[in-house]
Amino acid sequence: MKKRLFLCLISYSLCFTLLAGCGGTPSPSAPQVPADSLSAGTSGTDSAEKPPAASPLEEASADVFRDTAPYVPLPEAPGTVTCGNDVVTIDSSNAGDGYICVSYTGTCPKVKLILTGPDDYKCTYDISGNGFEAFPLTAGNGSYIVGIYENIVDTSYSTCFTTSLQISLTDEFAPYLRPSQYCAYTETTKSVKLASELSKYVDTDLSLVSEVYNYIIENIDYDHDKATAAVSGSLTGYISDIDASLEAGKGICLDYAAIMTSMLRSQRIPTRLEVGYAGDAYHAWISVYLKEIGWVNGIIQFDGKSWSLMDPTFGASTGEEELKKFIGDGSNYTVKYIY
Numbered sequence: 001m002k003k004r005l006f007l008c009l010i011s012y013s014l015c016f017t018l019l020a021g022c023g024g025t026p027s028p029s030a031p032q033v034p035a036d037s038l039s040a041g042t043s044g045t046d047s048a049e050k051p052p053a054a055s056p057l058e059e060a061s062a063d064v065f066r067d068t069a070p071y072v073p074l075p076e077a078p079g080t081v082t083c084g085n086d087v088v089t090i091d092s093s094n095a096g097d098g099y100i101c102v103s104y105t106g107t108c109p110k111v112k113l114i115l116t117g118p119d120d121y122k123c124t125y126d127i128s129g130n131g132f133e134a135f136p137l138t139a140g141n142g143s144y145i146v147g148i149y150e151n152i153v154d155t156s157y158s159t160c161f162t163t164s165l166q167i168s169l170t171d172e173f174a175p176y177l178r179p180s181q182y183c184a185y186t187e188t189t190k191s192v193k194l195a196s197e198l199s200k201y202v203d204t205d206l207s208l209v210s211e212v213y214n215y216i217i218e219n220i221d222y223d224h225d226k227a228t229a230a231v232s233g234s235l236t237g238y239i240s241d242i243d244a245s246l247e248a249g250k251g252i253c254l255d256y257a258a259i260m261t262s263m264l265r266s267q268r269i270p271t272r273l274e275v276g277y278a279g280d281a282y283h284a285w286i287s288v289y290l291k292e293i294g295w296v297n298g299i300i301q302f303d304g305k306s307w308s309l310m311d312p313t314f315g316a317s318t319g320e321e322e323l324k325k326f327i328g329d330g331s332n333y334t335v336k337y338i339y
Contacts, residue, residue: 006078010272018239019135021107021168026204027257037250049178066199066208066267067167068200068267069196070187070192070266071177071267072179072266073177073268074179075094075132075134075179075180076095077085077103078092078093079093081095082250083163084163084334086160087104087105087106087160088104088160088161089102089105089132089292090102090146090161090163091103095137095167096169096170097169097170097174097178098136098146098169098174098178098179099134099135099136099137099174099175101132101134101135102192103132104129105129105323106126106160108160110151111126111149111160112124112126112133112147112148112151113127113143113149113253114149115137115144115147116147117137117138117139117140117145118140119237120140121138121139122264123138123184123338123339124337125182133181134179134181135181136174136176136178138175138303138339140167140172142166142167143167144165144197145162145165146162146165147162148161160243162294165256174320176272176289179262181339182240182254182273182338183240183258183261183262183265184239184242184272185262185266188297189242189262190242190243190247191242191243191259191262192216192262192266194246194263194265195262195266196266196267198263199267203272204292205269205290205291206290208264208267208269209290212263212264220249220250220255221249222252222291223249223251225254226250226251227252230252238254239254240258242258242259244253245258253283257285257286260286264288267287269290270286270289271289272287272288272338273286274286274337274338275335275336275339276335278337
């Protein structure tokens with residue numbers, strides 16, 4: 001209750017400030033593409049061009065009150081623009097919407113995808129081999145190299161296929177408003193339904209972020225056994241099962257981050273699921289985009305203009321004073337991957 005009261009107070013503080021300043025393992029697979037959405041396509045390396053369209057943020061801001069209906073644009077692989085070889089198909093038909101789809105049909109049990117974007121930004125994923133999987137283009141506009149690599153032995157991999165893509169997003173927030181491998185959900189996912197229910201009691205994005213945050217830290221406990229397994233290396237390649245974590249009422253950092261990400265994205269709030277280091281610990285947290293102030297990197301502490309850290313794991317398992325001491329100016333957090 002103290003945390004809920006605290007966030008309510010900072011929410012009111014933000015509203016006052018804005019008004020005063022007016023005039024100035026086992027893991028679930030990624031969202032699977034319906035088989036009937038696939039068709040024979042043409043090979044190529046260029047992303048499909050689409051006419052500009054109003055973003056979900058612009059559509060939502062046209063209303064006085066928030067639209068509480070779930071927004072879940074599922075990934076598709078229509079086959080309009082594809083490339084690959086006999087075991088790999090990369091479908092970039094919807095690259096302008098912030099994602100590509102990849103299918104691997106070979107026999108290698110361990111396959112990785114490495115997406116290298118502008119400024120040499122890299123994200124690494126495991127390929128399940130269960131049909132097309134969606135992967136977000138989180139480095140924004142520019143040139144990407146897409147590489148598929150098959151395991152040889154231990155940590156050694158050989159190149160299976162590589163290609164380059166020139167990406168031009170129709171909406172800069174597109175990669176952070178959709179399901180993807182590390183945050184897989186549909187309209188029937190419990191977190192999506194829960195977010196829709198919570199949104200009925202708020203009228204701003206900031207208020208909804210507070211409601212979602214409060215729900216998670218009050219209803220999900222930190223799973224110390226799973227965390228120990230993760231540290232030991234036995235959970236390598238772990239991807240959160242959002243519904244399972246909600247039902248169990250416990251999870252590790254990646255579970256907390258994936259649940260909150262799915263809830264906020266499904267309510268048209270751009271959310272980055274970030275993985276990196278919190279001090280010396282490998283960790284996952286989130287950042288959100290609020291129309292009032294832009295990207296917010298953090299959780300809890302608020303000075304009237306910006307939050308410090310939006311990390312639901314520490315909010316659930318750490319006292320406020322200890323949390324504030326650790327967070328400081330955010331320098332304890334180092335982002336490695338953005339999903």
